Amino acid sequence: MKKKIALKDIAQHVGVSTALVSYVLNGRAEEKRVGKEIAEKIREAADTLNYRPNQIAKSLKTNRTNTVGLIVADINYRFTSGVTRAIEAEAGKNNYTVILGSSDEDHSKFAELVNVLVNRQVDGLILVPVEKSESQIEWLKKHEIPFVLIDRNFPGIQANHIAVDNFRTAYQCTQHLIKTGHKKIGFINYKTTLYHLRERDRGYFQALEDHGLKNNSKFKKEIREKHVQEDVLRSVQELVAQGCDGIFFATDIIAINGLKYINGMQLRVPEDLAIVSFDEAEAFELFYCPITHARQPLEEIGKIAVNTLMDIINHNQVNRQIYLEAGFVLGRSCGE
Amino acid sequence: MKKKIALKDIAQHVGVSTALVSYVLNGRAEEKRVGKEIAEKIREAADTLNYRPNQIAKSLKTNRTNTVGLIVADINYRFTSGVTRAIEAEAGKNNYTVILGSSDEDHSKFAELVNVLVNRQVDGLILVPVEKSESQIEWLKKHEIPFVLIDRNFPGIQANHIAVDNFRTAYQCTQHLIKTGHKKIGFINYKTTLYHLRERDRGYFQALEDHGLKNNSKFKKEIREKHVQEDVLRSVQELVAQGCDGIFFATDIIAINGLKYINGMQLRVPEDLAIVSFDEAEAFELFYCPITHARQPLEEIGKIAVNTLMDIINHNQVNRQIYLEAGFVLGRSCGE
DNA sequence: ATGAAAGCGCTAACAT
DNA sequence: ATGTTAGCGCTTTCAT
Numbered sequence A, B: 001m002k003k004k005i006a007l008k009d010i011a012q013h014v015g016v017s018t019a020l021v022s023y024v025l026n027g028r029a030e031e032k033r034v035g036k037e038i039a040e041k042i043r044e045a046a047d048t049l050n051y052r053p054n055q056i057a058k059s060l061k062t063n064r065t066n067t068v069g070l071i072v073a074d075i076n077y078r079f080t081s082g083v084t085r086a087i088e089a090e091a092g093k094n095n096y097t098v099i100l101g102s103s104d105e106d107h108s109k110f111a112e113l114v115n116v117l118v119n120r121q122v123d124g125l126i127l128v129p130v131e132k133s134e135s136q137i138e139w140l141k142k143h144e145i146p147f148v149l150i151d152r153n154f155p156g157i158q159a160n161h162i163a164v165d166n167f168r169t170a171y172q173c174t175q176h177l178i179k180t181g182h183k184k185i186g187f188i189n190y191k192t193t194l195y196h197l198r199e200r201d202r203g204y205f206q207a208l209e210d211h212g213l214k215n216n217s218k219f220k221k222e223i224r225e226k227h228v229q230e231d232v233l234r235s236v237q238e239l240v241a242q243g244c245d246g247i248f249f250a251t252d253i254i255a256i257n258g259l260k261y262i263n264g265m266q267l268r269v270p271e272d273l274a275i276v277s278f279d280e281a282e283a284f285e286l287f288y289c290p291i292t293h294a295r296q297p298l299e300e301i302g303k304i305a306v307n308t309l310m311d312i313i314n315h316n317q318v319n320r321q322i323y324l325e326a327g328f329v330l331g332r333s334c335g336e
Numbered sequence C: 001a002t003g004a005a006a007g008c009g010c011t012a013a014c015a016t
Numbered sequence D: 001a002t003g004t005t006a007g008c009g010c011t012t013t014c015a016t
Helices: A006-016 A020-025 A035-048 A055-062 A078-093 A107-119 A132-143 A165-177 A195-210 A216-219 A225-241 A252-264 A282-286 A300-311 B008-014 B018-025 B034-050 B055-062 B076-094 B108-121 B134-142 B166-181 B197-210 B214-217 B225-241 B252-264 B282-286 B300-313
Strands: A067-072 A097-104 A124-127 A147-148 A162-166 A185-190 A220-223 A246-249 A274-278 A292-295 A323-326 A325-329 B065-073 B096-100 B126-127 B147-150 B161-164 B187-188 B219-223 B245-250 B273-277 B292-295 B322-323 B327-329
Touching: A006 A020, A020 A035, A035 B197, A055 B055, A067 A078, A067 A107, A078 A300, A078 B096, A097 A107, A097 B076, A097 B096, A107 A124, A107 A132, A124 A300, A132 A147, A147 A300, A162 A165, A162 A300, A162 B126, A162 B252, A165 A185, A165 A195, A165 A246, A165 A274, A165 A292, A165 A325, A185 A195, A185 A225, A195 A216, A195 A220, A216 A220, A220 A225, A225 A252, A246 A252, A252 A274, A252 A282, A252 B214, A252 B282, A282 B252, A282 B282, A292 B282, B008 B018, B008 B034, B018 B034, B065 B076, B065 B108, B076 B096, B076 B300, B096 B108, B108 B126, B108 B134, B126 B300, B134 B147, B147 B300, B161 B166, B161 B219, B161 B300, B166 B187, B166 B245, B166 B273, B166 B292, B166 B327, B187 B197, B187 B214, B187 B225, B187 B252, B197 B214, B197 B219, B214 B219, B219 B225, B225 B252, B245 B252, B252 B273, B252 B282, B300 B322
Parallel strands: A067 A097, A067 A124, A124 A147, A147 A162, A162 A323, A185 A220, A185 A246, A246 A274, A274 A292, B065 B096, B065 B126, B126 B147, B147 B161, B161 B322, B187 B219, B187 B245, B245 B273, B273 B292
Antiparallel strands: A292 A325, B292 B327
8 A cells, every 4th residue: 555645744745734734624724714825725735645534543533433333133134234224324424434243143243243343442333232242231331332222122221222112013913913804823933032022922912812812822933043944934834733824923034934935835825824024025025925014114213323322422411212113014915 | 431441551550561561462472571470460450440452543553454344336235245244254254344335336425435444544445346436446556555346347447356257157047048948038137337247248148149049139128227126127028028938137136126027917937937047035035936046156255355355455466356156046937 | 823742542663 | 571762643732
């Protein structure tokens, strides 16, 4: 890499001090009452010498990096791409850069990433926490490092967070299956302690109870995160064998796998089996029957997350626990 | 954010100089022959004081950030998630962090991102260049900033790059349709000057020619990047009207849209229409018929890209133009 | 209106 | 074996 042009190079070139150059190039010429001509000369020199400010040096001095760290759970989730895009856009508006890392749902990788990002002096973090990452969150709180949680949170830890209302959304999904005349409603969810997924359980159970279908709860299946394919296959087979006429999938990934096997089993949707999915997937478009599903407001989550983080960074008092309403997309997978 | 512990704090705490602390904490205690006991004390102090090295300061001094910038074309492409994952993993092994940005196929956004990343002193860049980004690439060359192109390149610009062999892969895809007995083979590709997509054209045409189907070239359709949905729909309709018995889709995005409309038109694959796609999509799994497609070696591309970049950064002479072979996944979308 | 200089936290050359 | 110190490129206070 060629030698870089520094502030003092252009100061030398013009024959002024570095202070003036700094003022002018930071748009504070007026404020600092720098002579018009000098200012112009400085700008010219910066241009011809192709000056690029060294953000590292600037950061060291100002103690600000204008960088936020974003740790997602898995880069393949629909949630991730949508929310990442929104976060990058909103961060850009605030003149911030996003450093992205993926924990792949692994808490040690999560801890490692937090570490790396904090060492790199990010001004704040936007986190999708994973199982067993409570101690990391506590650590961030203790050290007063600005952060906001999205998608997930821990009921025992008070922190700023933005997410969809999982309970309510799951309730609606289940209720939709009930209202479209289905009597034996299966539910497939991950086996996990993650609160947001437990909330989806609660929504399912509550809806059953409120509609006098409490006995349906035996149709709830749990799958292991490391064995999605085989467990979903087994679960679908079991539910069908138990005579279910509808299935509610707790996530897009589960839904995609479920539908794949339903295809394989030659079952027709919605005639043989009604389907509702929490979250949408691009893949749904290729299924012969439009899938009814809840849609998270990814744009909004990302936007609010960034703005909340900005508030924290700028030392405004913030205490936000936001549960957003999900959209509900009506397909034909529960009948017409 | 609480006051940070700095090197000198722990030096003070132990009663030694900052130099010793620096040596010990960078694992150079032996090399610098620091006393065993002192070294131990320093490590302890660092631990209890919860010292986190300030990478910014380190970078300013060493002129190295251990950061690579990755600019992708669109975060929703299958190519992106796969290759990002591979790059992050490989970069991590080399003790590097990845800063990700997405240009959304927009050259001014691309330029802006290059700028931001260079100002942030990334040690190098991995780029998926977009249309009209030639000047940026030239600029990077001129300033001897380490970079490697992936997925795409410009024939007029000599640069290190890693990609799949687009010509050969497209040739194989087309040939497969021919060999499975199809006579009127449509092809849908983007209208673009991007060389890698033009190479796919060339592969298609060459295969037709080599198999005496030169007249088929009227079945090639171009779609606009900003109007994928409507243009793909129109193209499929036209090809069907022209009596095509097979379609080759030039990208996963085009394929997903194409299949969606084929579904809508009540056409059966492969009976009414045979299909081959360049690139795979998760969505294919939900289509009733397994789609035959080429699969790019994303892992390998990412890995080689990082290692090439590391070589450049470490001043090894590097001149690599690598064209990898794609995998070919046999579905049933061209018949049994 | 402009300049001199301190100092951000760290590394490394040099001194002891 | 350990300490002292210059300096990375920038911002900003204080002088002038």
